Structures are given as C-alpha cells and as structure tokens.
Amino acid sequence: xxxxxxxxxxxxxxDGLRALAVLLVIAHHLxxxxxxxxxxxxxxxxxxxxxxxxxxxxRELSSTGHLQTRNFYLRxxxxxxxxxxxxxxxxxxxxxxxxxxxxxxxxxTATMSSxxxxxxxxxxxxxxxxxxxxTKPLLHTWSLSVEEQFYLIWPFILIAFYRCGARSMRLRxxxxxxxxxxxxxxxxxxxxxxxxxxxxxxxRAYEFMAGAALAIWPLSVHRRWADLCLLAGIGSIVAAxxxxxxxxxxxxxxxxxxCVGAMAxxxxxxxxxxxxxxxxxxxxxxGRISYQLYLFHWPVIIFAKYLTFSALTTLDTMVVLVATLLxxxxxxxxxxxxxxxxxxxxxxxxxxxxxAMALTAVALSLLVFTAKRDGGWPWRLPExxxxxxxxxxxxxxxx
Numbered sequence: 001x002x003x004x005x006x007x008x009x010x011x012x013x014x015d016g017l018r019a020l021a022v023l024l025v026i027a028h029h030l031x032x033x034x035x036x037x038x039x040x041x042x043x044x045x046x047x048x049x050x051x052x053x054x055x056x057x058x059r060e061l062s063s064t065g066h067l068q069t070r071n072f073y074l075r076x077x078x079x080x081x082x083x084x085x086x087x088x089x090x091x092x093x094x095x096x097x098x099x100x101x102x103x104x105x106x107x108x109t110a111t112m113s114s115x116x117x118x119x120x121x122x123x124x125x126x127x128x129x130x131x132x133x134x135t136k137p138l139l140h141t142w143s144l145s146v147e148e149q150f151y152l153i154w155p156f157i158l159i160a161f162y163r164c165g166a167r168s169m170r171l172r173x174x175x176x177x178x179x180x181x182x183x184x185x186x187x188x189x190x191x192x193x194x195x196x197x198x199x200x201x202x203x204r205a206y207e208f209m210a211g212a213a214l215a216i217w218p219l220s221v222h223r224r225w226a227d228l229c230l231l232a233g234i235g236s237i238v239a240a241x242x243x244x245x246x247x248x249x250x251x252x253x254x255x256x257x258x259c260v261g262a263m264a265x266x267x268x269x270x271x272x273x274x275x276x277x278x279x280x281x282x283x284x285x286x287g288r289i290s291y292q293l294y295l296f297h298w299p300v301i302i303f304a305k306y307l308t309f310s311a312l313t314t315l316d317t318m319v320v321l322v323a324t325l326l327x328x329x330x331x332x333x334x335x336x337x338x339x340x341x342x343x344x345x346x347x348x349x350x351x352x353x354x355x356a357m358a359l360t361a362v363a364l365s366l367l368v369f370t371a372k373r374d375g376g377w378p379w380r381l382p383e384x385x386x387x388x389x390x391x392x393x394x395x396x397x398x399x
Contacts, residue, residue, distance in 0.1 A: 009270075013230075014048060015287025016278025017265050020234070021045050022290040024241045026297045026324070029140075030317055037244025039129075040258040042143045043207050043251065044237060045294075047262035049147055050211030057155055058215055061162045069155055076151055078353065080291075082339045083331050084144070085360045087295040088114060090327075091137050092367060094303045101376030103135045108371035114141040115361055117148040124199040130246040135306065137299040142199055149201045150208050158212075166216065175213065182206035183253075190252035197251060204251065210259045211266065219267040226272035229264050234277070236261030292328035292336065300324050 021041035028038025060067050088111055095107045113122035120142040123129070133139055157178075164171040182205040189197030197203040221229050240258040248254055268275070277283075286293070300323050304316055312320065342349045371377050 011270060012279035012284045013270060013275045016283035017044065017262065018048060018290040019283045019286035020237065022293045025294065029298055029301055035241050037241045037248065040240045040244060043255050043258045044262045046204060046207035047211040047259050050208030051215050051266055053151065054158065054212035054215035057158050067155055067159055072155055078339050081357055082335045083292055083295055085357060086331050086335055087299065088364055091299045096377065096380060098303060098306050101378060104371055104376035108368040110136065110138040111364060112368045114138050115364060117145045119145040120199040124195050129198060137302040140298040146201050146204055179206040179209040186251045186255065187253050190249040207255065207259050210263055214263060214266050221267050221269060223271045226268045227274045230268040230272040230274050233261040233264030289328045289332045292331045293324060296327045297324045
C-alpha cells in the first residue's frame with residue numbers, strides 16, 4: 001500500500017483515510033463480527049494509490065513533457081521494498097521456529113512469490129482468501145503484488161494518455177472504456193471465476209483508475225457541499241465494511257461502494273470542516289505507518305494462532321495489536337524514513353541501500369531454495385520426530 005504522498009500539497013485527511021482502511025482490514029482479520037466486510041479497506045487503498053501515483057506521474061508529464069521511468073521505479077523500490085524485506089525476514093524466522101515441514105515448504109514458495117510480486121497469482125491457484133488462511137502468514141501480500149503490477153504498466157499507459165491531450169475527448173473515451181472493461185471483468189468474473197476476479201489485476205484495475213481519474217481531472221466540490229461529500233464517503237466505506245461479509249460476491253459491483261466512498265473523501269478536499277475526523281494527529285500518524293501496519297498485522301495474527309493452536313482470546317488479540325503497532329512503528333522510523341532520506345540524498349548512500357536490499361533478497365531466495373529442496377528443513381525438528389517422519393515403518397519395527 002503506497003504510503004508517501006508526493007504531491008504539491010500535503011493532505012492529512014488522505015493519511016486519515018489510509019488509517020481507516022488499514023483499521024478495517026485489521027478488524028476483519030481479527031474476525032470482529034461487526035466489521036465482517038472490513039476487507040474493503042484494500043479497495044480503498046487501491047483508490048488512494050491510483051490517485052497518488054497518477055498525480056506524481058501526471059505532474060511530471062505536465063511540467064516536463066516526459067517521464068523519467070528509471071527514477072520512478074527507483075523511488076517505488078526504495079519506498080516499498082525495505083519494509084517488505086524486514087517483514088519477510090521476520091516471518092521466515094518465525095516460520096522456521098514454529099511451522100511443520102509441509103507448512104514450511106508452502107511458506108517458502110509463498111515467500112518467493114512475494115519477492116517476485118506474483119503472490120496474487122500464487123494464491124489464485126492455491127488459496128481461497130476467505131477460508132484457507134490459518135497457515136498462510138503471507139496471504140496479505142496478494143494485494144501488494146496487484147499494486148506492484150499496476151505500477152509496472154500504468155506509467156506507460158499514462159504516457160500514451162498524455163500524448164492524447166489531457167482535455168481531449170479521445171483521452172476521456174479511452175480512459176472510460178478501459179475502466180469499464182475492468183469493471184466488467186470484476187462483475188462477470190465474480191460469478192464465473194471468483195478467485196480470478198478477487199486476486200488478479202485486470203478485475204481490480206478500475207479501482208486504481210477511480211483514483212487516477214481524480215488526479216487527471218480534479219473535482220472541485222463547493223465548500224457548502226464539502227462536509228456532506230466527506231461524510232457520505234466515510235458512510236459508504238463504513239456501510240460496506242459492516243454490511244458485506246465473506247459470503248458477498250466480491251469484488252463484483254459491490255466494490256464500487258467503498259471505491260466511490262474513497263473518491264468522495266478525496267474530492268471533498270481539505271475545505272471540509274469535518275475533515276478533522278480524518279486529519280487529526282492520531283489518524284494522520286496511523287495513516288503514515290499504514291503500510292507497515294498492513295505488512296505486519298497478518299503474519300502476527302497467523303503466528304499467534306499457530307502458537308496457541310486455537311482462536312485468539314481477548315488477551316491474545318490485545319497482544320497481537322500491541323505487537324503489530326510496535327513492529328510497524330519501529331520499521332517506519334528505523335527503516336522506512338532512513339531509506340526515504342537516502343532516496344533524496346547522494347547516489348552513494350542510495351546505492352548502498354539498494355545493495356543491502358539486493359543481498360537480503362538473494363539470501364531469502366537461497367533460504368527458500370533450501371527449504372523447498374529439503375522438504376521444510378527437517379533439521380529443525382527433534383531427532384525422534386525427524387526419524388519417524390523420514391521412515392515411519394522402520395521406526396515402528398524397532399520400537
């Protein structure tokens with residue numbers, strides 16, 4: 001979930017919107033029944049990302065007439081990967097300490113799919129998001145892969161759009177048709193191949209484009225209606241989070257409700273007096289660390305369940321929330337911010353961080369390879385258990 005707002009004017013209410021989105025996702029994953037549709041927070045994130053990333057690209061195109069794609073992708077890597085690698089390393093350590101051989105083998109494959117930004121494809125083939133989750137601490141990376149795939153192709157589409165002219169009818173028609181095609185795939189796919197519609201980019205692209213439309217053609221909401229627009233947006237998102245459930249065909253046309261709600265909040269701008277609901281210091285801070293909160297909350301939940309062999313109690317839930325918050329704050333302040341500053345500093349410092357990231361990724365890849373090759377690292381288990389797993393028949397003869 002893209003976090004930094006590279007825009008002409010900082011908008012704290014968008015950070016607050018991020019906070020709302022990630023809190024809904026966390027509540028859903030903690031199985032809080034009042035927020036049975038909290039998974040719509042991901043759709044809100046997609047709208048925000050479409051708005052911010054398109055704004056970055058469109059402003060550069062408008063001011064210079066071209067886009068420095070190398071710098072764009074470098075910024076994205078330095079923004080997204082450091083925290084991701086920290087989470088993956090931590091999850092690898094926890095999995096090695098807790099997981100069975102089979103679960104460790106599957107975890108290794110999931111780790112590689114996350115590193116390669118194809119986790120959505122991996123889980124499309126292997127996992128139902130709403131039912132088969134208890135041993136998959138990296139399941140949440142499907143949405144990050146969707147977002148990274150979007151980043152990969154969207155700049156070139158925007159360049160083509162820009163050459164049509166920002167105000168041209170041809171651009172509007174092309175944009176609308178592309179979004180309509182994606183929406184059609186989301187609606188039709190939810191009934192034909194629900195897994196594909198849920199996990200894969202083509203059925204999710206219109207959500208990013210909803211935010212992108214506001215970046216290319218900003219809406220000016222009159223101050224008189226700004227508060228109503230903001231409250232309607234919040235209401236739409238909360239309604240989706242409380243009325244939807246795991247039985248709701250999704251995304252289908254249902255995802256339009258949180259997406260339109262996010263658009264309404266973005267369009268209302270800072271002129272809404274009620275924007276303080278989202279722009280207050282607490283919400284703004286949670287929004288700034290929302291990427292880290294999203295990264296860490298799900299592995300912490302899954303490992304806690306794996307460790308306790310049961311559903312989480314109220315005390316377990318509080319421990320999970322505190323652990324998630326502390327891990328997120330530490331990663332934001334000690335990893336994310338230094339890497340962001342390095343991105344804006346001299347090339348030598350930036351290259352050092354890139355090298356460290358590359359070496360970490362290579363090390364993770366080697367660990368994944370050995371875990372797959374050895375069948376989940378049997379050496380982790382006590383000798384008694386290891387001998388039984390390797391040759392149960394012979395074990396029974398001698399005992």
